[in-house]
Amino acid sequence: MHCCKPFQEVACYLLKDDEAQFERARALIEGLERLTAPVTVLLELAWVLEVSDCSRAEIARAFRLLAGLPNFTLRQLDSLLYALGWYEEGMDFGDALHLAMSAQDEALATFDRDFAKTAKRAGAFPEVRSIGKSRPPRKKSVPASPPPTASLRS
Numbered sequence: 704m705h706c707c708k709p710f711q712e713v714a715c716y717l718l719k720d721d722e723a724q725f726e727r728a729r730a731l732i733e734g735l736e737r738l739t740a741p742v743t744v745l746l747e748l749a750w751v752l753e754v755s756d757c758s759r760a761e762i763a764r765a766f767r768l769l770a771g772l773p774n775f776t777l778r779q780l781d782s783l784l785y786a787l788g789w790y791e792e793g794m795d796f797g798d799a800l801h802l803a804m805s806a807q808d809e810a811l812a813t814f815d816r817d818f819a820k821t822a823k824r825a826g827a828f829p830e831v832r833s834i835g836k837s838r839p840p841r842k843k844s845v846p847a848s849p850p851p852t853a854s855l856r857s
Contacts, residue, residue, distance in 0.1 A: 712727075712728045712731060712732070713728070713732070713740065713744065713748055713769065714748055714751050714752070715727075715728040716728040716729055716732050717748075717752065717765045717768075717769075718752070718755055720755075732772065732774075732775060733772070733774075734774070735774065736774065737774050737776065738774055738775045738776070739775075739776045739777075739778060740769070740775070740776075740777055740778065741778045741779075742777075742778060742779050742782065742783060742800060742804070745766060745777070745783060745800070746796065746797055746800055748766075749762055749766075749790075749796040749797075750796075750797075752765065753796075759790060759791055760791065762790070762796070763787045763790060763791050766783065766787055767787070770783070770784075779804065781803075782800065782803040782804045782806070783800070783803070785799075785802075785803040785806070785827075786799035786800040786802070786803040787799075788825075789802065789803070789821075789822070789825050789827050792821070792824070792825040793821050793824075793825070794818070794821045794822065794825060794827070795818065798813075798815070798818045798821075798822075799827075802822060802827055802828075802829070802831060805829055806828065806829060808829050809829055809830070810829050810830040810831070810832045811829055811830070811831050811832070812831075812832050812834050813831060813832070813833060813834065813835075814833070814834060814835035815833065815835075816833040816835070818831055818833075819831040819832065819833035820833075
């Protein structure tokens with residue numbers, strides 16, 4: 704049986720910030736049950752680890768540790784491994800993951816010039832084409848809720 708794990712258990716396992724939760728997470732993750740995690744779990748996990756002041760190297764090492772567990776299968780592992788390499792080169796993890804999952808495409812378009820420059824420096828593929836201004840730097844905080852009048856439609 705395969706069980707998909709949400710990021711919370713994986714985060715508790717990696718951060719060890721609560722001993723009781725860590726022990727329960729360790730029993731599950733290091734147990735005999737086959738576990739899987741989609742890349743969306745890892746995207747969220749990377750954010751949680753970043754706001755917990757983990758370095759890029761620590762985050763990459765943690766993901767590789769998970770990939771090496773005998774009963775833990777990370778879906779789309781090839782994309783994840785490319786993304787980790789680019790993340791270690793300075794690319795935002797989310798951007799790196801989007802790019803890695805677009806490998807079969809000719810290019811990935813973005814308004815983020817910094818992303819395009821970082822991708823080019825890292826030799827990432829497919830090509831990242833900048834179509835606009837750079838985004839402001841991301842803050843390591845919980846995003847504020849949009850104002851009640853905000854709408855996705857104009």
